[in-house]
Amino acid sequence: MYAVNADHLTKRYRIYLRPFDRLKEAVLRRPFHESVEALSDVSFQVPTGDSLGIIGENGAGKSTLLKILAGTVRPTQGNFLRQGRVAALLELGSGFHPEFSGRQNIYLNAALLGLGEAEIKEQEETIIRFAELESVIDRPVKTYSSGMYVRLGFSIATSVHPDVLIIDEALSVGDQRFQQKCVDRMVGFGKSGKTIIFCSHSMYLVNELCTDTLWLDRGRVREWDKTAKVVSEYLAYMERKEELPETGPPAKNTSLPDVVIDEVRVLNKDRKPVESIRQFETLVFQVKTRCIGLPMKGHLGIGFERMDGQRIFATTTKVSGTGPIEFSGTQTIELVIPSIPVVGGKYRAKARVGDEHALRLIHEWDSEPFGIDSERPEIGMVWMNHHWRFYDATVG
Secondary structure, rough: EEEEEEEEEEEEEEOOOOOOOHHHHHOOOOOEEEEEEEEEEEEEEOOOOOOEEOOOOOOOOOHHHHHHHOOOOOOOEEEEOOOEEEEEOOOOOOOOOOEEEHHHHHHHHHHHHHOOOHHHHHHHHHHHHHHHOOOOOOOEEOOHHHOOOOHHHHHHHHHHOOOOEOOOOHHOOOHHHHHHHHHHHHHHHHOOOOEEEOOOHHHHHHHOOOOOEEEEEEOEEEEEEEEEHHHHHHHHHHHHHOOOOOOOOOOOOOOOOOEEEEEEEEOOOOOEEEEEEEEOOEEEEEEEEEEOOOOEEEEEEEEEEEEEEEEEEEEEEEOOOOOEEEEEOOOEEEEOOOOOOOEEEEEEEEEEEEEOOOOOEEEEEEOOEEEEEEOOOOOOOOOOOOOOOOOOOOOO
């Protein structure tokens, strides 16, 4: 059974250059607008209990699709079916009455989601406690910050026990600690057999959280498949389209994250720093981390890429089957590659720290460029042991 089944969804908007053109069109019975197609013939299904990621560039139609699925916008053509109760967290502050208090908006939103007064009263304190808004819950929401809006909206949407949860990019607003709470709750949703539709520009989150992913390009479905495949193709597309990034480590943030990567070094088999290493020798990537504040559990990812951004190899402690790392104080972690088969050239190591679910990116850092030396004539990215066979062919 499908939790969501979308069939040939199309949405067109009328764009008027001037407000007066609406009146002219109504009186003169002639079009004075431009028709813009935000979605065109979009079809997909989401099985019950699965999670669907929706990705694409700005203006691809992602928000329009989510609004249609949430029921706040009607499609121009096509139809869709949803099973069970649907809760959505879309645009910041959507669904809130600015003059109402946070508590009054809980009752308003929960009622719109189909809960009776007794059910709302039962969930009221849980919603307030999760949002951490006890001290301001009776103030008008127009006095809330953007982070408070998100906390209240997410808490309401996930506390009414929806069968389908629709989340837009709103989670990018707010502090890291609350983002972690949101991720934990979404993981719990997935484990309990609920359906999640998640739109984000964070490929890290989409890759870890979603079973399948839909890639929208100018309102059309460009790809719909397993998440790993779609995200890989999307990232390759963006690399080709965008200018090459500057080399070197990313700029430091003025607000320190929970765990900081202080250094990423390239070592040889004797654990000595090197600027280059010979092909097929042992290569060691050493990462030094520093925990800011209380100890926390998380995962580390290490990989390396060419200087043009083409990824060669990457892995994480979670993918390798290692339990979460207890980050506390300063630590040194190394990834050992016994024999590096990569062709000669310049490369750069990358390290990332994520949360205990390997969903939320906490910090990332790049090494200085390093070289791989090879005397073999190669084509491609790696050297493979091989030999030739000739049948009925003249050689030499």
